[in-house]
Amino acid sequence: MRAAVCVRAGGPEVLEIRELPVPAVRDGWSLVRVYAAGLNRSELRTRQGHSPSVVFPRVLGIECVGVVEISTNPAVPEGTTVAAVMGEMGRAYDGGYAEFALLPNATLMPITSTLPWEVLAALPETYLTAQGSLDALAIERGGRLLIRGGTSSVGMAAAAIAAGHGVQTAVTTRQARKAAALTADHVLVDGSVLDVWPDGPDYVLDLVGARTAVDSLQVVRPGGTVCVAGSLSGWLIEAFEPIAMIPSGTRLTAFHSETMRGRADVLQRIVDEVQAGVYRPNVDQVFKLDEIAAAHRYMEDDQATGKVVVTLRQE
Known part of the structure; x- marks a missing residue:
């Protein structure tokens, strides 16, 4: 799989696109095919070296949206659309800047959505x-x-x-x-x-x-x-x-943010409100995975008005 790997602390150039093995599934964790990920300033600070607990190299990304590829949780079977947020994602273990992410079942929030992936990724x-x-x-x-x-x-x-x-x-x-x-x-x-x-x-x-x-x-x-x-x-x-x-x-x-981890009920309500036009998703810019360094530079230069998103796959 392709992933953006933060190889060391530094500027946007330390984010390198690499081929990595697809993670092996284990008990309590499920494999998610990632379609898009929202970018956050906490990832920027981690990349800069301001998160002492993070060991490099690391695939960053504290949130993502996608589809369950291999499940170890019968309540969230294969094919379920999910969002995942926090739970040390992209810090203690690899996160959303990859085509596949192995994530703890506790972080997965099953949702029903007709939104495009880049819009859905702007929400969690x-x-x-x-x-x-x-x-x-x-x-x-x-x-x-x-x-x-x-x-x-x-x-x-x-x-x-x-x-x-x-x-x-x-x-x-x-x-x-x-x-x-x-x-x-x-x-x-x-x-x-x-x-x-x-x-x-x-x-x-x-x-x-x-x-x-x-x-x-x-x-x-x-x-x-x-x-x-x-x-x-x-x-x-x-x-x-x-x-x-x-x-x-x-x-x-x-x-x-940890207090909202796993709150699929709240996220579903938000998704429904966006689909109904009550809330705007406020997507500012969408980048491809190959453009991840440019996306971080865009955030770091404070150019965004709203959410920056990276897409991992096309349907």
């Missing part, structure tokens, strides 16, 4: 993260939500879901050229959310992370909630002093 990590983050915020109809990192695929998905729940949305972007692609009540390029909501939003979904989390705590209304669910600016908040930096009564929480 993005929309499950968005839905899980909004659940962590406990959004309610009529509330006001600020999304920091609005042009990310998760930010765009969260805005779509929130709007469907009757929540007012404001999104931020540092790039004016991307503003036209955003669908929200307020798109903030240079201004402050306090210009549109002087009392502050009820909720902040912070996808930028370390660099903006403290400011998010300051702009949310007193008693509001901030959820950090992204790390576009890194993992750590330097010199973080909780008592000094978290206003009294304001809540700070986080979303971890």
